[in-house]
Amino acid sequence: MEKNKHFLVGIFGDQDDLLHGVEDIRKKGVKIYEVFTPFPVHGLEHALGYQRSWTPKAAFMFGFLGTCLAIIMQVGMMVIDWPMVIGGKPYLAIPDFVPVTFELTVLLASYGMTLTFLFVKGYLPHKVPRIFDIRATDDKHVMAIDLANNSLSEEQIRSILKDVHAEEVYRRDFTDEENQSSFIKYVVDLFTNGVTRSSRIAHHR
Incomplete structure (x- = not known):
């Protein structure tokens, strides 16, 4: 299984459930790829084990x-x-x-x-945005776990997410174009369709 392509996504509705869930999941040896929240959650960076920014x-x-x-x-x-x-x-x-x-x-x-x-961070003009769940910009907290970066099986991780009160758990797969977007294709599309009609697709759940 390739890295950065196959993810298990957990949806949390409460920030306290998210914080406790992150701590419990990491204690069980699961590596979390990233957590996306609609607003800053105090203490989340420490729960995720992030070091001080350079x-x-x-x-x-x-x-x-x-x-x-x-x-x-x-x-x-x-x-x-x-x-x-x-x-x-x-x-x-x-x-x-x-x-x-x-x-x-x-x-x-x-x-x-x-x-x-x-x-x-790779925020370049031609990069296709990888959106795990559009509700992360509204009222849900989204946790993404890279399946290829963990030794546990998909079913085991899914069970752990449900145990920590995740409201939804589903698999999210990304295509090669989303992971390795072409700068030339981006420029051609930009001149062909304009800024408002880019080929960059926002995936909705």
């Missing part, structure tokens, strides 16, 4: 790069390439460099962090 580190690195570029740019322009005395100040007037340095630091940190997140 995104702030990326933001710091991009911000530091922006600071260095801003200083190099201003020193190169105002000190080396075209030195000018402005208001009797020295060529290398560090306090005057603060506004530009701050702006470039914030600019690179924000854009760099955002683009890094989108790239790492």
Whole structure:
């Protein structure tokens, strides 16, 4: 069985049932692929065992790069390439460099962090969205379990989900196109059908 193609989906109507269910399921050795909720559930990331995000580190690195570029740019322009005395100040007037340095630091940190997140998570324009259950945007909590990533059988996992008070349990299979969408096909479809009629299909339960 291939990974990221065959899932067992559990639907929860109550956030407390979801939290206790996640803890019980993980204790029984079941690896949870992801949980989708219509609103933030406090403590869910800890129940899932998520570590602290490394995104702030990326933001710091991009911000530091922006600071260095801003200083190099201003020193190169105002000190080396075209030195000018402005208001009797020295060529290398560090306090005057603060506004530009701050702006470039914030600019690179924000854009760099955002683009890094989108790239790492695979949120690219040509990617087909994998929607396990559309009700996750309304009033249901959706738990997805990759069958290929677990040693337990489908029936065993299904039984565990029902034991932790899942309202519904069903299997969800994804096609090769949904897992490995073509960028060329996306561009052709975009020019053929336009933005509002993309070939990206939202699957409803």
